[in-house]
Amino acid sequence: GIIYSQDTRYHRICSDPNDRNSHLNVLSQSMRQKGYKPKTITKQINSAVKTPRTRLLQYREKKICTRVPLVVTYNPALEEIRKIIKDLQPILTEDETLKNIFPETPILAFRQPPNLQQKLINRRLPTD
DSSP states (O other): OHHHHHHHHHHHHOOSHHHHHHHHHHHHHHHHHTTOOHHHHHHHHHHHHHSOHHHHHSOOOOOOOOOOEEEEEOOGGGGGHHHHHHHHHHHHHHSHHHHHHOSSOOEEEEEOOOOHHHHHSOOSOOOO
């Protein structure tokens, strides 16, 4: 989680082990203040430090995502949409035209609905 990713970040950035350890101590104290258990923090730090720094510095190829995003405005009634998409995926893969458009299950993303302030305030500048 958060602790492990921060630990690997410090491990990658700091070339001096003493400097890295001082940053990890500060991070550890900060995480304790936020309510994380000391045992969990120590476990995450140890697993992050086990990874060789040279491996962290190597460039990794990014995976190319061919999934089409399906973006909808969030509404509690749309909670079932994930199941519907999953259930209807076989139809998309069987149809020749749709198979080219949706080779994989679409990524479902929710956009935030407008809040009260956005509904009340006109964003356009008045024209004279």
